[in-house]
Amino acid sequence: MSAKQWFNLHSWAGLVVGVLLFVICVSGTLATLSHEIEYLTGSKYRALSSSPMTNYPAIESSLNKHYPNAQVLYIHRHKQDYLATEVALKINDTFRFVYLDAASGEVLGEGEWARISRFLRNWHMNLSMGWTGKLIVTSLSILVLILLVSSFFVYRRWWQGFLKKPAPLLLHKRNGWADWHKLVGLWSTWFIAVMAVTGLWYLIEHGLQTAKVDHYVAEPTKVIALKQSASTSNMMPISLTAAYEAAQQAFPSLDIRYIGYGQKAAQPIEVRGYNNDILLRLRANRVYINASTGAVLGIQKGQDLPFVPRIKDTADPLHFGNFAGLGTKFIWAIFGSLMSGVSGVGIYMSWLRVKRKATVSSWLGVSGYIAIGLVIGSVVITSVSVSERSVPKQLYAPVLG
Missing domain, CATH: 3.10.450 (Nuclear Transport Factor 2; Chain: A,)
Structure with missing residues (x-):
């Protein structure tokens, strides 16, 4: 392929659903720190100490005292010990989260299924559109892979660009935006590759699940x-x-x-x-x-x-950076922001290139309007559906109190 053909492919992949790709990047970045965002919004999400000890007798005693006749669906303590321990309860056929301090068992607060972390994760994973939404989101990994590979052919002598000083940023000057697009893209290459590969695995996994192909270890x-x-x-x-x-x-x-x-x-x-x-x-x-x-x-x-189940259980930590504490989560959030910026600047550069010859309508095209429609629709659907969480009619768990 010629340099011009690579450029056209790169431009097409970045614009065909550019707005949707940008939103998925932003929502994924926020989802990476979603629990930390909650931590800042209310004391009930904060453990009283960062003790690694989980005092189950104290937790159980608190639950028996404060929630008689309820049943425990599950208890979950995050990998980050500064976050409160979550207990999901069935109370009179309704769902309730209870937040406790793991070391003391003290009840810190309670809440419904709907919360910031749930909103962001539903939005990012499948646009809150179920099977179809997950297919759309995971398929974007193919576009990301095309963008990644084509960038090395579009940007000649790219290995010399890591320390190249970019031109000043001026709102309507394309060269400055292009320089920053290349510079940030180069430094984010490793991260974009991780997102493309893990996203591609999610797409394959979605296909395996749809076809009902066993790809995990059997239960004992x-x-x-x-x-x-x-x-x-x-x-x-x-x-x-x-x-x-x-x-x-x-x-x-x-x-x-x-x-x-x-x-x-x-x-x-x-x-x-x-x-x-x-x-x-x-x-x-x-x-x-x-x-x-x-x-x-x-x-x-x-x-x-085995190999495939190992990949299945490795994809999430790699995709969200939740494998080595707050440090890696921050690194993932920073590079997620940079990737979002690269995507957004690419869209803007495309507009600067054609604005003298085209209208916004013709520039966006059918795919652009579909992408914008999906984004708007996903926000509305997520807002409406994020609170939906039913509990099983029957539960074989101790009745508290």
Whole structure:
């Protein structure tokens, strides 16, 4: 391909759904720090200390005292210890979040399903449009990959541009914007590549899920047998503390961060956590526990995952930078902002190039209007649907109090 053809391909990929790509970049950047944004908005999202200890007996005592007759859906403590521990409760067939301090068990506040982090993640993942929205968002990874590859052919001798001084920025002068577009794009190349590759995996994963192709490790044999038995139990389900102690004894090195109950006795309690693995999400390490007896049914260790499941559980930490504390999240947010800037400047440069010969309508074209329509529609749908969270009619979890 000639340099002009590469340039045309680069321009087309950046403009065809440029507004949508820009919004996905911005929403992803905000989603990376969504819990930190919540932390700044209210005290209920802030742990009283950054203690690594999780005091399950104290948490359970607080829940029994303040929420009698409620049931625990799950408890989740974030990887960042400065964030409050979240407990999802079923209260009279309604959903409620309760925020507690992990070390003391003190109740810090409560809230509904709708919150800043949920809004941003729904918006970023699938534009709140379900299957179709996820297909649209993940397909953008192909455009990002085209933009990345074509940029090396459009920008000749690009390796000399890392320290090149850009021209001054003037609102209506294209050369200054072009220089900054190239400079920021060069320094963000590694990050754009990570977003393109992880986004491409999400697209493949979406296809596998749609085709119902198994691509994750099977549950332990005892878990499958329990589910197939469809057994019922007259016994009380075990407590959070009992589930924690059983999992800790079976998997001593596991830093337990999540305990979730099933809807019936034939479903195990899932305990999840971190095990000093590199780039693995919370669900990679699990302990399955019989909810009636407390017996350990099986253990899944992230270090033993086959290749494809390992990719599946590595994609999220890589995509959002949530694998090494606040530092990496800030790095991801900074480069996410730069990537958003590169996308936005690319759109503006395209307009500067044609504004003397074209109207806004002809410049945007059909694809441009579709992209803008999707963005507006996604904001409206997310705003309306973000509070929707039903609870199961049946839950095999202890009744508090």
